[in-house]
Amino acid sequence: MSPPTSTAAPFDYDAALMACARGDRQAFQQLYQRESRYLMGVALRIVRHRQQAEDVLHDAFISIWQRAESFNPALGEGRGWVYSVVRHAALNMVRSGARQVSLDEDAAEAVDDSASLAAYAAAGDPFELRADLGRLHGCLSGLEPARRDCILYAYVEGCSHGEIAERLQTPLGTVKAWIQRGMRALRECMG
Template identity: 70%
Template sequence: MPAPDDFDYDAALAACAQGQRQALAQIYARESRYLLGVALRIVRQRQHAEDVLHDAFVAIWQRATTFDAARGAGRGWIYSVVRNTALNWVRNNARDVPVDEETGAALEDEMAVQHHASTRDAGETRVDLGRLDGCLDRLEPGRRECIVLAYVDGCSHGEIAERTQTPLGTVKAWIQRGMRALRECMT
């Protein structure tokens, strides 16, 4: 994910929510090549990645009203939509797509989150989110940052290593150990 410029992603999403197609076109013009890269790393075939990107932009358009700037940055939300759309595509076509270790781990975590969310009511979910916040606070800053970049911003391990100026192997280990610590803390 390239460094952000002065473009206001939150305002563009608000404009999408109001039905302004030009706002979606601006997001597409600024981010599509990077978002295609995110999808391609996950689905591994360009044609499928292009389909994922299309579906993700349809979802961005349709769900722009659900974006809440208080919960995170608009740009991160956009990347999360693309990442989740790609992971859903892989999950639905798992027999046809060889996945690497990173994508496999992301799929497992995503399925665990979805299973957990489907078995909880809203009140229990809020309590768990509060516990998760406390568990994240217990992690050392480097591990916490890597997990947030991976699971909130949708960055790959390589992108995280580049952003944090940390060796790739260290990033992978921090995420793996951090996720293990979060699982233990949450149980």
């Protein structure tokens, strides 16, 4: 028996960003409706305060709209570009000295759990999700441990490059290079 297949076509982030660059408000609205709840989780994980996370999300989507023409599909996937805009906006808010309110452990765990459940529910076909996660795990396992750790600190834990350098007691430039090379290797492996 063959695994069930999803009837809905996957969302084309690259095409949506290129449409936004042409001023297509409907493409922008679709992008917002599809990703805003997950991007809110990314922002909240970094800034730790709901109002600040909402501000980050608002500012990031304005930036996405205004800078969509700078997206280059040859340099990476559209979804990754959108997430990096939000992540950088959140890190910039933290760096600028904005007031930070920490969530207690239970609240942080609840935020993480609800974001994970929402992402799982929206992922579509469970078979395809497991297959993609299996490939990602295999690709991550193939990376040099230091590069893998840098990527996980940056994209899973939301650490800045400086925080990663401090954790690993490694020069900042080295950390940046490891992340860049590691991401390139992951794209090639997953491609």
